[in-house]
Amino acid sequence: MKKILSLPLILFPLVTTAQNRFPKPDFESGYRYPTFTYHVPDETFWTALDIALLVLMMSFVAWAVIKRKKRAPVMWVSVISVAYFGFYRSGCVCSIGAIQNVALALTDTSYAMPLAVLLFFVLPVVFTLMFGRVFCAGVCPLGALQELVNVKNFRLPKPVAAVLGIIPWIYLSFAILCAVTRSSFIICRFDPFIGIFRMGGDLGMIIFGALLLLTAVFTGRPFCRFLCPYGALLSLFSRVSVWKIRITPKCINCDLCHSACPLDAIRPPYENRVKESRVQGVKRILTYLVFLPAMACTGAFVLNLTGDSLSRSHKDMRLYDLVVQNAKEPQNIPPLDVEVFYAQGGTIEKLTARAETVRNEFRTGATVAGGFIGLVVGFTLIGLSLKRTRKTYEIDDAACVNCGRCFGYCPQNRQLKIEN
Amino acid sequence: MEKDRITAKSPVTRKKFLRICGSVIAGTVIALLSGISLKRIRSKESGYFWQIDPSKCTFCGRCETGCVLPVSAVKCVHANRVCGYCDLCGGYYRTNVKDLNTAAENLLCPAGAIRRAYVEDPYFEYTIDESVCNGCGKCAKGCNSFGNGSLYLQVKQELCKNCNECKISQTCPSGAIRRVAYSEAYLLKDA
Structure with missing residues (x-):
């Protein structure tokens, strides 16, 4: 799908301003100027195919997991996803990174987001609200890659998993903070598997990706559980999804699904013998109402202090530092950035004003992010302290990625299959 | 049906109600988000x-x-x-x-x-x-x-x-x- 670009008219002024030190030669031998064509890939077909495949694969997984209770289709979708979205399309556009584009588009009117990116962000969310995290199951190439290499499930202790589970939220808030301040797109920069999909790139990230993949062999989906910001976002929606995954209509409490689940998303039965009186319950809720705002305020305060150092990630701030450094030590040779800055007619006053706005943006953003992180930590701690009575094994909808591994292990499910 | 097993006083009904509320809120959030974002999307000629x-x-x-x-x-x-x-x-x-x-x-x-x-x-x-x-x-x-x-x-x-x-x-x-x-x-x- 390549189209030869028509020569742009906009560039005529450039030709006239170019320094013509040497006149145009008059050729006598009948020499003719060679013509070059510059190819611009037309992405319309590919993005349409991407979106179509995305919808098709998510629907297929939803059908297989919710209606048929089968894992094999999920595995096939995983293979296709890794091959197509991962290796062939080199992992871009990805829904995880689309968070940043959407955040930037919502706050910055000058940024124009491609439609495909919005669809990549919204469609999985819509599907999650309907069928749970079917996108995570195998349509996301990053999840699919980890799913395919997973062999054994060493279970992490629950508090450790809960604490590590806060990381995606922190990552999410920082990603949005960096995106809306236009400083950098950290999700794209620190994508651990992109180096593997593209078979090249930053060595550090490839090593990190390989290590993560190695971990994924022994424990289920470390990236999805402890890093992925989009998974964190989807977990909110999967909690309230309309159609939910059910392992079997009649649980016999055999523990097989629990030990098979790679994400530790199945909660075992539990009998809460501690009976709480009404007064105690009210007291508990009041404690939460004090505790949560306190956590949010602490988070906001702590991150507000880091706002200035966070703003260092912005390009203009780096330039500002260089310019100030150069103004202090004019005897040193100025770095290239500073030289270009002055050559383009920049002044320290203007740059200082710009630096101040950037700093303020970061202070506000960091405060909001800190409050949010504080809330998440608070909710996690409350979640750890709560003990609920369960009669049978129950799926934790937020953590479940609909990989369907439990189906094959459930003896009831198997029986059902034989009967049919 | 499940409803027959669950009596009116069972806490599951409350849970279910909260879930439905959650679904509605989540749906509204999605609709709002995509609506605003769609507005922000320029023509295909936008910088790509x-x-x-x-x-x-x-x-x-x-x-x-x-x-x-x-x-x-x-x-x-x-x-x-x-x-x-x-x-x-x-x-x-x-x-x-x-x-x-x-x-x-x-x-x-x-x-x-x-x-x-x-x-x-x-x-x-x-x-x-x-x-x-x-x-x-x-x-x-x-x-x-x-x-x-x-x-x-x-x-x-x-x-x-x-x-x-x-x-x-x-x-x-x-x-x-x-x-x-x-x-x-x-x-x-x-x-």
Whole structure:
């Protein structure tokens, strides 16, 4: 799908301003100027195919997991996803990174987001609200890659998993903070598997990706559980999804699904013998109402202090530092950035004003992010302290990625299959 | 049905009610988010490709090392209609070169990507072999310093991965890399 670009008219002024030190030669031998064509890939077909495949694969997984209770289709979708979205399309556009584009588009009117990116962000969310995290199951190439290499499930202790589970939220808030301040797109920069999909790139990230993949062999989906910001976002929606995954209509409490689940998303039965009186319950809720705002305020305060150092990630701030450094030590040779800055007619006053706005943006953003992180930590701690009575094994909808591994292990499910 | 098993006083009903509330809230959030975002989406002509503005480029050489690709997607482009076809080409030869021949020690391009062909006295035609070019911009710097500036750098769109955040644009000292629309995916000098 390549189209030869028509020569742009906009560039005529450039030709006239170019320094013509040497006149145009008059050729006598009948020499003719060679013509070059510059190819611009037309992405319309590919993005349409991407979106179509995305919808098709998510629907297929939803059908297989919710209606048929089968894992094999999920595995096939995983293979296709890794091959197509991962290796062939080199992992871009990805829904995880689309968070940043959407955040930037919502706050910055000058940024124009491609439609495909919005669809990549919204469609999985819509599907999650309907069928749970079917996108995570195998349509996301990053999840699919980890799913395919997973062999054994060493279970992490629950508090450790809960604490590590806060990381995606922190990552999410920082990603949005960096995106809306236009400083950098950290999700794209620190994508651990992109180096593997593209078979090249930053060595550090490839090593990190390989290590993560190695971990994924022994424990289920470390990236999805402890890093992925989009998974964190989807977990909110999967909690309230309309159609939910059910392992079997009649649980016999055999523990097989629990030990098979790679994400530790199945909660075992539990009998809460501690009976709480009404007064105690009210007291508990009041404690939460004090505790949560306190956590949010602490988070906001702590991150507000880091706002200035966070703003260092912005390009203009780096330039500002260089310019100030150069103004202090004019005897040193100025770095290239500073030289270009002055050559383009920049002044320290203007740059200082710009630096101040950037700093303020970061202070506000960091405060909001800190409050949010504080809330998440608070909710996690409350979640750890709560003990609920369960009669049978129950799926934790937020953590479940609909990989369907439990189906094959459930003896009831198997029986059902034989009967049919 | 499940309802028969669950009596009206069972806490599950409350749970279910809360869930439905949650679903409605989540649905509204999605609808709102996508609605606002859809409004913000401009036409297809909105900036999508990364490109170097040749009038801003300073040929600092960061394009060669900044790109995420093993060999940069930035290549040298030659505008023949701007070129002076000089024998002593500032983009082809090193400064203070003694003999104007194609011996490697005389050439500026570290990759040997510039081909030189005799046209007629005293003119020589220069062509870039893009499969070898690494986008270091040494020739472009030479040509702009001593010649007409017909050698300049452009992002080859068929090689560019179109990263969300172009790594070169982060290191570019002059802010020459920006997003451009499909119709101006190349900012050519010899239009």
